[in-house]
Amino acid sequence: MKQTAMAARNLGIDTVVGFTGSSIWHLFYSYPPVSEKQVNDGFQYFADMWNPILDVFDDCGVKFALEVHPTEIAFDVLTSERALEAIGKREAFGFNFDPSHLIWQGIDPVAFLKAFPDRIYHVHIKDAKRTLDGTSGLLCSYLKFGDPGRGWDFRSLGRGEVDFEEIIRALNTLGYDGPLSVEWEDAAMDRERGAMEAASFVKALDFPVSEQSFDDAFSTD
DSSP states (O other): OHHHHHHHHHHTOOEEEEOOOOSSGGGTTOOSOOOHHHHHHHHHHHHHHHHHHHHHHHHHTOEEEEEOOTTSSOOSHHHHHHHHHHTTTOTTEEEEEOTHHHHTTTOOHHHHHHHOTTOEEEEEEOEEEEOOOSSSOTTGGGOOTTOTTSSEEEESTTSSSOOHHHHHHHHHHHTOOSOEEEOOOOTTSOHHHHHHHHHHHHHHHOOOOOSSOGGGGGOOO
């Protein structure tokens, strides 16, 4: 990871998107009983491993954007807050916002953006849909992506549950001006069709922020 920061600097890239992993993800269900110390130790281990890495990112003038994601040290709003606290909220560490990994957990993607207005370093545009039918839950019963029996799955943009309109408005409010990076996964759709559909969707979705107030039209000045 340290070499990744150096490579990014040499290539003129200011943000690296990636994963941290987690030594405590396997404890998420809290049974057998998980002690508070076990969880605290997990976040401390993350800090011990990543603070030296982030020192190199700082030296290189590059930021690291963790994709908030199940299996990572941060997978929702509360664990993201805890991860930031663990490393002293240092500026080199922020988030890659991917709503597809939030929506199926029942987390409001816009609420995530509002919780971390200064930490959204990169954005994935990716969709997902819950397909709960009373037989498989959100843990998906060991079924692979694309299996119709799963309790949720990824969808081509605009064909899932993510409200991208509200996400774009929230990003505009936060002043985010970075890329909207399409991450396309839909096991039931032809990839070339999906690529064309995704490109058109994002182009139609994004819009610039207004530079004037609506009330300016009524000004007497």
